[in-house]
Amino acid sequence: MTIKKRFLISYIGGIAIACLSLVAIICIVLYVTTGTIPSPGTLYRTFTQQRSLSPEEELAYVKLRGIAKADPEQLKRPQAEVKQMIKQFEGESLGVVVRQNEEIIYYSQDLVEKSLIVHFPQFDANNIETRGTIDNAGRLYRYMKFDFHFKDQSAGTLMILKKENTVLEFMTKWGIVIIVSILVISIGGVLFLNHLLKKTVIQPLENLGAGMSEISTGHLQAPMTSQPEKTALEVKRLTNDFEKMRAALIDSTNEQEKLENNRKELVASISHDLKTPITSIIGYVEGLLDGVADSPEKQARYLQTIHTKAIALNELIEELFLYSKLDAEAVPFHFERININEFLKHLIEEFQLQDRQVLLRLETQSTKPSYVEGDRMQLNRVFVNLIENSLKFQQNDQPLAVTINVLEQDPFVEIRVTDNGQGIAKEQLPYVFDHFYRGEKERSSQTGGSGLGLAIVKQIIDMHEGEVQIESELSQGTTVRILLKKA
DSSP states (O other), rough: OHHHHHHHHHHHHHHHHHHHHHHHHHHHHHHHHSSSSSHHHHHHHHHHHSOOOOOOHHHHHHHHHHHHHHOOGGGGGGHHHHHHHHHHHHHEEEEEEEEETTEEEOOTTOOOOOHHHOOOOOOOOOOOEEEEEETTEEEEEEEEEEEEEEETOEEEEEEEEEEEHHHHHHHHHHHHHHHHHHHHHHHHHHHHHHHHIIIIHHHHEEEEEEHHHHTTTTTTTSOOOOTTTTTTTTHHHHHHHHHHHHHHHHHHHHHHHHHHHHHHHHHHHHHHHHHHHHHHHHHHHHHHHTOOOHHHHHHHHHHHHHHOOOHHHHHHHHHHHHHHHHHHTOOOOOOEEEHHHHHHHHHHHHHHOOSSSEEEEEEEESSOEEEEEEOOHHHHHHHHHHHHHHHHHHTTOOEEEEEEEEEETTTEEEEEEOOOOOOOOOOGGGTTTTTTOSSSTTHHHOOOOOSOOOHHHHHHHHHHEEEEEEEEEEETOOOOOOOEEEE
């Protein structure tokens, strides 16, 4: 069942339950008080009969009944005292009627004689039913009557009338119309609420459903249908959430495509980089087997080349393995508080002992030590990779000089590694941290680089929740800026 039908049934059911509950309560109360469940007409008559008399009604009834018992002839033609009494009662909004047989011999000025004749109650010599309600020209009157006999034994009736309450009379005459009107208004209200519900909830949900169907078929580019201005707040929020989900799906799909392309490029790069040294090794081994190297000197040169290629291949596999582990966050990091000045000083000393072709210099901003939170072994790999990268791309006409500056920039410590090497073209700078990126293609054969050095640097710094940036110009050198959190 649709939401629209459920709400419609709920509205109608609510009205029906309220009406039935009200009727049931009224019926129970009447049954407890009267012992029966009367009809509306009987209910009204019972209500008027059982209602207490007002002091004016009781006084007028008692006095005029006394006259009717003692000397009923006075009621035929009221004389001074009786006439004055009747006028007094009429001044108190009471009506007086005297009937002889079927003829009205006296009635108050506000009453209509013809209507009295038509609706006059029957003569009851025993006066069993002395109260009731009478219609006079469309107006309801509550009455008390006393039936007696005149001296000539003709039937006589004295009636005291009190005009009914306007509200009670109105409800008696127009109650059915009012009930029908309320029902019509209620049904109209239900239909209006149903229409409002359709515009503010149902239709926006249908639009949302159509948008979701588009998404389920893979059409992510189609935005959600814009909802009407008076759409329910919850539906608007739901639509906005689905729109965010659609945007997230688009981003996820794009990222997935990018990762897939990267994976393909990675596989292709690995295949190429592994194949090149292996092909060389196979070629030289076959040369030895075929006797191409026919002298000890040539054999030694072949073997040296094989050894060099094998070492390069081993380094490539190790870097690739490290890169994969870092990418999968499978490398354990042991963070500690490191005096970065002392750390870099020892690193430079060790590197100088291994390779004296490069001039390394450490510069600090102040004499106070700077501390960072980091992993010694991984940070050592970062700076070794940067220095080795500078060595690979040093200029041919001048010795390589690398300067390491330590600057404090709260809440970071900035470390700048600057060289005077070949530099990097501006258009290549955005890609230098990508895996297997080596700039110009011809450099790979000259430098023997794997293209993973800077990618590994970025991964390690990211694991330190730091930042790495690069600035460079061709023939002007390169500066790598590393920001690490202060400890």
